[in-house]
Amino acid sequence: MRVLYYDCFSGISGDMNLGALLDLGVDRHYLKQELSKLSLDTEFDLTIQPSCKMGISGTKVTVKLTHQHANPNGWHVHPHTSDHHHHEHRTFKSIEAMIQNSTLSDWVKERSIKMFWCVALAEGKIHGKSPYEVAFHEVGAVDSIVDIIGAAICLEALHVSKIMASKIELGGGFVQCAHGTLPVPAPATLEILHNVPVSLGRVPSEMTTPTGAAIIKANVDTFSDKPTLVIEKIGYGIGHKDFTIPNVLRVLLGEEEDVVSIPEEIVLETNIDDMSPEILSYVQERLFDAGVKDVYTTAITTKKNRLGVKLSVLVSADKEAKATEIIFAETSSIGLRRSTIQKIMLDREIKMVSTPYGKISVKCTFSHGELLKYKAEYEECKTAALSHEVPISMIYESVAKAMTKEINHV
Structure with a gap:
C-alpha cells in the first residue's frame, strides 16, 4: 500500500506542506498550471526555491501577494514572508463557489472544500457564528487559498492510498494579531485539531498554523509515531522562521505492508x-x-x-x-x-438451499473468495429426515445435489 507520512516534529504550515510535497517529487510546473485554473494569477506570485535550515536541505515556497488587501478582523495572522502583508476579505461560501466553478478535478475540489470547511467550522465556533456567515482572513486570504488548494493538487498527484502523521507539534508562547496578544496555539488551530494527537511547547513560537492544522485534519487517515514503512522518497519543506530546532516539515513516501488482523x-x-x-x-x-x-x-x-x-x-x-x-x-x-x-478462520456464510425435503441451511466456507467446503446443518437435516421418514443420508445427498447446481450456475 502506497503511503504518505507526515513527520510533524516542527509542526506544519501551508507553505511548508507545499514545499515538502514538491521536494518529494511533485512537478512544480504542474502545480502552477493547476493553480492557474482558479483565475487568481494576478493576485499572487508563487516562488519555489531550494533552501536550507540548520543543515537540512529542502524546498521553500513563498506566496507573495501582488497587491495589498483590506485586513478584516481575524484571530491570527501568519505571514509567509517577513513582511506582514494584508489579506482580502473572503468567506467560505465565496471560496466554495470559486472552487466549484473552476476546471480543477472533482477530487481536488472535494478535498479543498473539506479543508476549508475545517477552518470555517473552527472560526465560526470561535466567533459564535455560522461557518457560512463568518468573514475571516484564514479562509479569505489568497495565500491560504493557494496553500489549501495546492495541497489538494499535490496530494492527488502523489496517488497515495493512505496518509499518516505523527503527533503534531504546536509550539508555545504568544502571538500578536488583530485581537491583541493571544496564546499559542491559536484558538482556531486548537479547535481544528480536536481529537488529534498533539504536543506543545517545543519552542516558544507558533509551529502549526490553522491552515496546516486543516491540511492534517482533513487528509490524515491514521496517527502513529512508529510507522512501519519501506521508504522510497523523503521530502523537506523549509519554514520561514528560525527556531532552536530545524523548522522543517518532513514527509515520507513509501510502502506499508498490508497487515492481516487475526482476531x-x-x-x-x-x-x-x-x-x-x-x-x-x-x-x-x-x-x-x-x-x-x-x-x-x-x-x-x-x-x-x-x-x-x-x-x-x-x-x-x-x-x-x-x-x-x-x-x-x-x-x-x-x-x-x-x-x-x-484464531485463524476461513470466511463463512450461511446459504439456504431448496431440496425435495424443504429448505436446509448450509454453512459455506471460502478462501480468497472461492468456495472451499460446505456442510449442511445437522439439526435441520435430522428434522427433515424424521418429518419425511427417510434416512438422514438422503437429506445430505439432496443438499449435495442442490449445492452442485448452485456452484455450476455461479
Whole structure:
C-alpha cells in the first residue's frame, strides 16, 4: 500500500506542506498550471526555491501577494514572508463557489472544500457564528487559498492510498494579531485539531498554523509515531522562521505492508475428575446457550491416577464473565486456567438451499473468495429426515445435489 507520512516534529504550515510535497517529487510546473485554473494569477506570485535550515536541505515556497488587501478582523495572522502583508476579505461560501466553478478535478475540489470547511467550522465556533456567515482572513486570504488548494493538487498527484502523521507539534508562547496578544496555539488551530494527537511547547513560537492544522485534519487517515514503512522518497519543506530546532516539515513516501488482523479469543480450561459426565453434557448446553464459540472435553488422567476430563471453552471477551459464572456454578471446578489465542478462520456464510425435503441451511466456507467446503446443518437435516421418514443420508445427498447446481450456475 502506497503511503504518505507526515513527520510533524516542527509542526506544519501551508507553505511548508507545499514545499515538502514538491521536494518529494511533485512537478512544480504542474502545480502552477493547476493553480492557474482558479483565475487568481494576478493576485499572487508563487516562488519555489531550494533552501536550507540548520543543515537540512529542502524546498521553500513563498506566496507573495501582488497587491495589498483590506485586513478584516481575524484571530491570527501568519505571514509567509517577513513582511506582514494584508489579506482580502473572503468567506467560505465565496471560496466554495470559486472552487466549484473552476476546471480543477472533482477530487481536488472535494478535498479543498473539506479543508476549508475545517477552518470555517473552527472560526465560526470561535466567533459564535455560522461557518457560512463568518468573514475571516484564514479562509479569505489568497495565500491560504493557494496553500489549501495546492495541497489538494499535490496530494492527488502523489496517488497515495493512505496518509499518516505523527503527533503534531504546536509550539508555545504568544502571538500578536488583530485581537491583541493571544496564546499559542491559536484558538482556531486548537479547535481544528480536536481529537488529534498533539504536543506543545517545543519552542516558544507558533509551529502549526490553522491552515496546516486543516491540511492534517482533513487528509490524515491514521496517527502513529512508529510507522512501519519501506521508504522510497523523503521530502523537506523549509519554514520561514528560525527556531532552536530545524523548522522543517518532513514527509515520507513509501510502502506499508498490508497487515492481516487475526482476531483473539479466550480459552478457559479446568480439569474435572469428580462429577457425572451427564452433568457435563448439561454444562455444555448452558455454555453454548450463553454464546461461547466452542466447548469440548478431553479425556485425561489426573492426580492419583484418577480418570477425568479437561473442559475447554473458547469464548470472546464480552462473554467470558458469563461463561466463568456457569462453569463455577454448574461444575465441581474451583479454578480455571485462562489464556488468549489467535484464531485463524476461513470466511463463512450461511446459504439456504431448496431440496425435495424443504429448505436446509448450509454453512459455506471460502478462501480468497472461492468456495472451499460446505456442510449442511445437522439439526435441520435430522428434522427433515424424521418429518419425511427417510434416512438422514438422503437429506445430505439432496443438499449435495442442490449445492452442485448452485456452484455450476455461479
